[in-house]
Amino acid sequence: MRYSADHKAQTHERIVKEASARFRRDGIGATGLQPLMKALGLTHGGFYAHFKSKDELVETALRAATEELTEVCEKAFAKPQPLQSFIDTYLSPAHRDSPEKGCPLPTMAAELGQRGQPSPITDQGVEDRLARIAATLKAEDADEQAVVMLSTLVGALMLSRSVEDPQLSLRILDSARKALKLQADAAG
Amino acid sequence: MRYSADHKAQTHERIVKEASARFRRDGIGATGLQPLMKALGLTHGGFYAHFKSKDELVETALRAATEELTEVCEKAFAKPQPLQSFIDTYLSPAHRDSPEKGCPLPTMAAELGQRGQPSPITDQGVEDRLARIAATLKAEDADEQAVVMLSTLVGALMLSRSVEDPQLSLRILDSARKALKLQADAAG
């Protein structure tokens, strides 16, 4: 059946959105195209009217997730205490408990590194975030401090998600949040 | 065929060793039992003479990797400047380039968090490392600082592995190493 002018573009976007959520929540390898299309009320065969392969979807969905996160970051950075707000948001239990809506780095970076050739979009995401953080720092080693901050953010969020003990999980978030905000105060 | 008394124990250990390397290098989901057994010169059917399931192997191999890393850490901590040595080793290009011999956290934590129920062994590994770091710090907030240091170590190593640009990868390792050593100096 033929659909209205922008129907295909809408379906395309729905696939990308659902994929970017599932890749972040379940991982790339554990996300099947069949269940994904079924969740959208479509059959799996139609997938190839939109993408050449799963790899192409991975690229597109990773780019979408990266851009989506940039927008979320900008909201935090628009507040009075930009870096403090960003740190609070990033290391919140809400972010920890909703990986499908959050930063793709803690969930996908390891898997992307293990795949044959890593994607330049990871670099893009890392550089985006580094530039944004460094821009708010007044210290002369702002670039280096930004790298350390991002590493701590990504590492703490991933660790808080992977431990079983809820108290340990919270302790990781709280300690990292506290230390980073002190560092941000000193360098900002 | 029947083998000498400790033959089975030796095979068991060979499987665990090979699995703990592959899980760290390729991830759990991407590691097949068939290729794993073949690499050891065995057929896949024999696997179930040693383990109830792949999940049981994951538990055993993760425990082995965690214990193996503890030994490597102890070597670094036995040197004159314990924490400095540990940081240097952890954030070295050698560690980045040999995930199969290194810390399981940057490679497996995300995947373990995504699986149904996370393993208590992850908690064990995190607590082990935290305790070791905190013990070398004299600051009163040693426990909190240890959490931040571990987060930075794990995050920086994972990021350095997942970016495509070799210069960015090195920059991440170098910045994190420098900052952590300063922090260790101040708190140690």
Place this chain on the structure above:
DNA sequence: TGTACATCAGTGAACGCGCGTTCACTGATGTAC
């Protein structure tokens, strides 16, 4: 304005493949006599 036709997003069966797991079996060795 009304009708015939071309388009093409989506359908659903089928493909080969590798996965984790099962199972009847083999055959070299340790043990019992």
Place this chain on the structure above:
DNA sequence: TGTACATCAGTGAACGCGCGTTCACTGATGTAC
């Protein structure tokens, strides 16, 4: 010491399953006349 037997680590074919991908097809809609 020599022989018959029990053991059981490892074999390899087979299982059902879900994966990514292909492809002949459908049928509602936009377009041409």
